[in-house]
Amino acid sequence: xxDLRETIDVLCPPFYAMHHAERFFTVHRRDHTPGxxxxxxxxxxxxxxxxxxxxxxxxxxxERVEEDGHGKLRLSWDPQDQTVPQFAGTLSSCEKGPxxxxxxxxxxxxxxxxxxxxxxxxxxxxxxxxxxxxxxLGDIKEFIESDYRTAQETNLASSPKE
Numbered sequence: 447x448x449d450l451r452e453t454i455d456v457l458c459p460p461f462y463a464m465h466h467a468e469r470f471f472t473v474h475r476r477d478h479t480p481g482x483x484x485x486x487x488x489x490x491x492x493x494x495x496x497x498x499x500x501x502x503x504x505x506x507x508x509e510r511v512e513e514d515g516h517g518k519l520r521l522s523w524d525p526q527d528q529t530v531p532q533f534a535g536t537l538s539s540c541e542k543g544p545x546x547x548x549x550x551x552x553x554x555x556x557x558x559x560x561x562x563x564x565x566x567x568x569x570x571x572x573x574x575x576x577x578x579x580x581x582x583l584g585d586i587k588e589f590i591e592s593d594y595r596t597a598q599e600t601n602l603a604s605s606p607k608e
Contacts, residue, residue: 448567450535450575451552454583455542458594463539463547464517466590471508471519481505483523485530487578492570500574502530511536521553531555531563531575537586549586551579 456463471483483506489498504523511520518538525532535553542548555575557567567575 447554447556448531448572448575449552449554450533450579451550452576452579452583453548453550454580454587456539456547456549456587456590457545458547458590459545460539460541460547462594462597463549463590464519466593467537467539467549467586468508468510468519469593470586470589471506471521481507483582485523485578486581487574488581489574492573492577502527504530513538516540521551529558531557531571549583551583 458466482503484501484503486499486501489500502525504525506521506523509520511518513536516538518536520536522534523532533553533555535551538550538552539547540550557563557571559566563571
């Protein structure tokens with residue numbers, strides 16, 4: 447098993463961030479089958495030759511849980527492609543400053559393909575996993591901030607309450 451821990455700042459209060467992070471996994475989004483998520487990584491950002499982007503669809507489950515007095519989302523995904531790792535972990539938020547939250551995605555993944563996959567993970571797989579997590583957090587951030595802007599424009603930004 448390999449550990450994964452990535453963060454991103456979001457322009458909204460933490461209680462709002464978690465509520466809408468959960469919505470990210472539940473609302474119907476164009477080109478997404480309910481219960482699935484497309485993970486992507488820009489391989490050129492990892493200094494790989496070319497400018498290709500890898501995409502993999504995964505079945506995702508989420509559950510809101512209380513840990514340490516804070517709401518978190520317990521996440522897991524199961525790829526439909528056996529060359530992509532399975533993941534289990536949590537998504538949480540904390541206040542970074544006034545009106546800003548930090549989302550934290552942390553968990554573990556099992557490199558696929560046995561010993562060969564473990565060796566690949568040591569060399570480059572961890573970098574791919576981290577870049578994939580950052581891209582996912584970027585998608586979640588975009589979704590949350592868009593919802594928050596809409597809520598501010600309609601005077602709903604104070605909802606929901608923790």
